[in-house]
Amino acid sequence: MLLAIIAACEIGFWVLLAAGLAxxxxxxxxRVSxxxxxxxPLLDVVLLTATVxxxxxxxxxxxxHGLAAAxxxxxxxFGHGWVRWADERFAHRFAGGPPPRRAPRYAPERTRHEWREFGKAAIAWAIGCGVLLGMIAMVGDADRTExxxxxxxxxTVILAIWSLWPITHTLWPVRPGDGAGRDGGGDGRDSAAAGGGGAARR
Structure with a gap:
């Protein structure tokens, strides 16, 4: 049942976002928007309440339960960045807004961008682990919370792997004239990251 609620919250996020922007x-x-x-953001409250x-x-x-915390x-x-990413594209397509921003390709802007994204990942890690530890303390039974x-x-492993990306851009920055370099002309992560994100919608 909890997996169904997680799926419903994810679907609900995109439905509410699309409806609000439309x-x-x-x-x-x-006002309706x-x-x-x-x-x-109320969807997160629903998920947390259901888990507790x-x-x-x-x-x-x-x-x-662990997936819900993550x-x-x-x-x-990352949700706020996802909302901004979608808003920029709606505004450009339907309201004559400027073209959506893309993640910078070259240092030093790209390096700063990657560290900002890692900072968001660190916030996600802190919140997720905080919720997990809070649930462990609430239950108070090691057998039930293993x-x-x-x-x-x-x-923690995900965050450690994520850190490799900004570290790589710091040690081996891509500069104009390097060609496609590691970016290969931009990857799928760039378009989402341009709105601020990779897992905060507020």
Whole structure:
């Protein structure tokens, strides 16, 4: 059931975001758009509440509880960037706005960009681990929360791997004249990162 709620929250995020932007740029309903977009962060509250209730009712923490904590962390840290990424494209397509920004390709701007993205990942890690440790303390039963400790390790490994990207750009920066370099003319991460993000929608 918790996995279904996580999936529903993710689907709900994109549905509310698309509906809010459509109301703003296609229908010119500014107030309706504001209400719809305010509903986006409430999805995280719903997920957190469902997770806590499940554990309060005696459930043994499993994969879905850890995934919920990780989802919350990345949602808060990167969600605002995802909203901005979508907003720029809606505004450009339907309201004559400027072309969407892209992630910088060359140092030093690209290096700073990668460290900012890593900073968001670190925030996601801190929030996710904080929620996991909070759930462990709330349950107070090591046998029922063993899986949550495993998720703390998973999130730490992900953050460590993520750190390789800004470190690489710091040690071997791509500069104009290097050709496509490591970027290969830009990757899929660039377009999403241009809006501020990789898992905070606020």
């Amino acid at each position: 109301a703003r740029y296609l229908l010119r309903w500014r 504001a209400v719809l977009l305010v509903g986006v 209730i499940d554990l309060r009712h005696g459930a043994t923490a499993g994969f879905s 989802y919350l962390g990345y949602s808060v840290a 899986a949550l400790l495993g998720w703390v390790l998973r999130l």
